[in-house]
Amino acid sequence: MIKLGYNFYNRANVVTIARELLGKVLVSQWAGITTSGRIVETEAYYGAVDRASHAWNGRRTARTEIMFGDAGRAYVYLCYGIHHLFNIVTNAKDTPHAVLIRALEPVAGIDTMLKRTGKKKPDRTLASGPGNVSKALGIITKHTGINLLEDMLFIADDGFKVKNKDILATPRIGVDYAGEDALLPYRFILKGNIYVSGGKKWNAVSNL
DNA sequence: CGACCGATCGTCT
DNA sequence: GACGATCGGTCGA
Numbered sequence: 001m002i003k004l005g006y007n008f009y010n011r012a013n014v015v016t017i018a019r020e021l022l023g024k025v026l027v028s029q030w031a032g033i034t035t036s037g038r039i040v041e042t043e044a045y046y047g048a049v050d051r052a053s054h055a056w057n058g059r060r061t062a063r064t065e066i067m068f069g070d071a072g073r074a075y076v077y078l079c080y081g082i083h084h085l086f087n088i089v090t091n092a093k094d095t096p097h098a099v100l101i102r103a104l105e106p107v108a109g110i111d112t113m114l115k116r117t118g119k120k121k122p123d124r125t126l127a128s129g130p131g132n133v134s135k136a137l138g139i140i141t142k143h144t145g146i147n148l149l150e151d152m153l154f155i156a157d158d159g160f161k162v163k164n165k166d167i168l169a170t171p172r173i174g175v176d177y178a179g180e181d182a183l184l185p186y187r188f189i190l191k192g193n194i195y196v197s198g199g200k201k202w203n204a205v206s207n208l
Numbered sequence: 209c210g211a212c213c214g215a216t217c218g219t220c221t
Numbered sequence: 222g223a224c225g226a227t228c229g230g231t232c233g234a
Contacts, residue, residue, distance in 0.1 A: 043226070045226075052226070077226090078225095079227060080225055082227070082228080083228075085226060085227085087226090100226060125228090131228060132227090172226070173227090174226055177225085
């Protein structure tokens with residue numbers, strides 16, 4: 001397990017980063033309890049030029065401030081008053097790019113994930129969908145700003161290889177308000193992985 | 209299967 | 222005061 005470093009996050013193309021995050025392992029360690037899962041679904045949010053992004057048109061508020069900071073930080077916000085969505089801030093300071101982690105294949109601490117989610121069995125929904133990812137790993141809005149180069153919350157490469165033909169690119173989920181930008185192929189999934197969220201519809205669209 | 213609906217609250221207008 | 226980068230349940234075909 002090699003933790004991804006600053007140079008991975010501090011790059012100009014957030015779409016490339018979102019694609020490369022597939023197959024990596026997201027780890028949370030709160031008070032000695034470790035849970036982790038392999039990333040099988042991501043979405044790129046391209047900052048000021050992306051209508052789907054919270055930072056579209058340079059919109060800068062207390063909530064989104066962390067996105068304007070340096071790369072490799074967590075951006076966690078509350079959605080629909082219920083779900084905590086976890087993002088990774090990328091690119092340089094003042095360029096508010098982010099990658100949303102949308103689904104994990106559970107790896108470690110599955111019993112803890114079951115406890116956190118209230119689920120009975122580790123089925124395909126355990127960490128599938130951005131709300132469930134945060135729930136399973138115990139990520140909440142107060143964790144926004146955490147440095148992913150430290151040990152509480154980070155992403156690692158465990159040697160798992162992903163080939164281009166294993167990846168599908170599709171439009172992003174739930175961003176209809178973004179007009180034409182809603183059509184951009186900024187969502188990436190591991191083809192055929194049962195933990196990918198959403199219907200079979202988008203999971204069958206290919207680009208790579 | 210697909211469509212719809214309620215939950216629930218911080219954030220921004 | 223309105224509205225989500227969602228989820229899980231229900232209902233009908």
